[in-house]
Amino acid sequence: MIFFRVSQNINIKTTDGTLVNYFKFKMPSNLENDTVYITCENDFNDLNKVFENVDKDKYTTRLLKEKKVRELESFPIELGISNKDEYLNSVEFKKNTAKNVIKNEDEVLSLFDKSSKVDIYKQLVKKDKEEISLAIIGGLGKSISQIVSSCTALRILNTKLKELYKSVKIDLYINASNNSLYSRDRQVYLKQKFINNVMPLSITSKKLCTYDYFIDNSSVMQKLSGFNSLNMVDAWLYKFGIDYKKISSYEKHNELNLENVVASKNLEEKIKAIKKKGKVLLFHPFSASANKTIPQNIASSILKELILKLDGYTIVSCLNIDSKLVDDKFINLSKDSKTINDFIYIISNMDSIITTDTSTFHISDAFMIPTIVLSTDTEIDKKTKYYEHLKTIKIEDKSKSLSKFIYDNDSLTLYKYKSWQSLKTSKIIKLLDTF
Template identity: 55%
Template sequence: MIFFRVTNNINIKTTDGSLVKYFRFKAPASLPNETVYISTYDDYCDLNAVFGRIDKSKYFTKILNEDNVRSNKDFPIELGISTKNEFNRDKNQRAEEFINLDAVDLYKQVKYTNKDNIKVAIIGGMSTGIGKTIASCTALRILHQKLSEIFKSVKIDIYINASNNSYFTRDKDIYKTQDYLNDILPLSITTKQLCEYDYFIDNSVDFTKLLDLNYVDAWLYKFGINYKKISPEEKYNSLETKHFNIDSGLKNKISEAKSRGKLLLFHPYSANINKSIPQIIAIDLLKELLLKLEDYTVVTTLQIDLKIKADNLLDLSKDSRTINDFIYIISCMDKVITTNTSAFHICDAFMIPTITFFVEDNFEEISKYYKYNNSIYLKDQSKNLSKFIYENEVLTIYKLEAWRSLKVSKIIKLLEKI
């Protein structure tokens, strides 16, 4: 976390229209204080970028002494592995190797709290990207369960990056599917607000990038929970969809398709091009699926090839406009074929038989708790003829070889086994 003040009053509007209000610092920096702010390092950098675009001579931040703020008796207790002093004020940069990764014990940290009802603030989200966030939230759900075994009431509020986050509304919608969360709020948070909580957890650092573990296990380790003692049966994704407001047109299209038979989602592309099925391969796979899966309507939320027309093809690319739409579509499927993208993680929440294509060597670690998934690993066989450090596509051979080895007959057999 970063502790700072601002030089002038200003409001920052998030993508959902809500405002984060910043007020010029009022001394002293004691607690509680409405003008001493806390945020993640990434959000702090985003805020400075916003100030720079407005007027960097008038609007800027100043880092405060973290120890002085934390030492106040009203400051809440930190749970899990601490990321204290991640910013080096002397060098004016993020400190390197500041985290002690030794395991801590959550139960010892809360052991002597003489309260029945507690409030916990999570500073920063659970990773970035749709799929990784959903998978990581499984650890947050388990944290809530374990705390609920100790206290009568546990309220968890999560504060997520908002200063220059174009995905703030989408991210907020993802967290709304986690029904154990009390509220989802934008960063930054004032020290006065934080002092209203009994505990806080600093998620300024993404622990999935620090530990060679499954996403769920990495966050459980961060929270001070022995992930080895948590049953794999508890490590399932969960998405609450009762609050979704889905367009009736989309519902009708899916309902009509279901009346004709089973539905299979084909999702060949990822935001990461290296995880995506090359377009030429994706088009061929789609054609074969349409031909061989007579009992299914093949559904896609992506434009694969506008020239492909078939009675058993349902293109929902224009209907899948929000994360809620996408989750709803997946929840209606009988089976799914996807690359390692958000669809893979969403399917687990609805126990949908899934075939997932992986290019990552650690695919078994990523998918280890997904009982309804069958993985296909495609080893990269490309060879670069260029001796320069950058990749030249013209000088790369065999780039499609692994994907060309895919056989629809094999995929269908694997689907039938799940």
């Protein structure tokens, strides 16, 4: 976490219209007040860019001594692996990197991963209380995929805390200063029943001091080595101070609360009409990443074969795969899937799913829907380790680059889509039949 003050009053509006108010620092008798701010490193950098764009001379931030704020009598207890002195560690990292002192990835990670494994049960000192409150500073991922799977670890944390306390209130504070996806991320988090509220960073020291405990997630995914070597759920459990090896695979499934999913009346009626025809399959061949996406012509070919060979199914998609395709067995829902709520609602109503490596299969796991993932990721087995209703078809990258530079150059890449071209629809259908 970064501890700081601002030079002038200013309001920052988040994407959902929420205002984050910053007030000029007041000389306090102590540092527990409404003008001492705490946020994540990335959000702090974003905030400084916002200030610079508004008026770099008038609006500035100034760091405060972390130790003095942490020494407040009412400052909450940190749980999990500590992120203490993050700013100083970051400065050290940048300085050493600039001097080429650090030469390999293991050394870089060890700079931030100095803390040994911790036991959360030894950190919980307020065991005589019936109710506790916990602030999570920083989100649990950037993408929908990361957030959904990471919330599984957070749910397990909540379950373990409720074994000791009658009531556990968990609030999340996530990046908002320049986060164009703040509204979307907030909606995804609020699909979890155990999360009390999701609010924008920064948080004041006065507000943080109202909590019993806090967990600092600032830059954890980039700097904690466990996130490179472990499954996402296990990595977060490790960060929280929970022995992931003692948590059963059964507990590591995703959950989403449909009570908070409000789809349009038109979409509800369309889904009902489609389901009356028989079984429904979602085909989701595209991804935000070009390397994970099925080429459009191949996706169109697969879709046509699925329509022809999958008896008893209506195929739907939330993507524009082939604008010329017209068939009674295919429904294009791209115009109806406008929000994350719409997308979750559609997935929850499917009988089967065929998708590339996207958030789709993380969401489908929450509803135990048989899902086939077509993946080019060499670490897909690690991602899907605890997904019992999922099967993968691995697409081996057969491309060969003629470029001698470190950056990609498509014009110098041979056989880029050769693996996708060799994918047989019959193989997908045969695997689908094994569920």
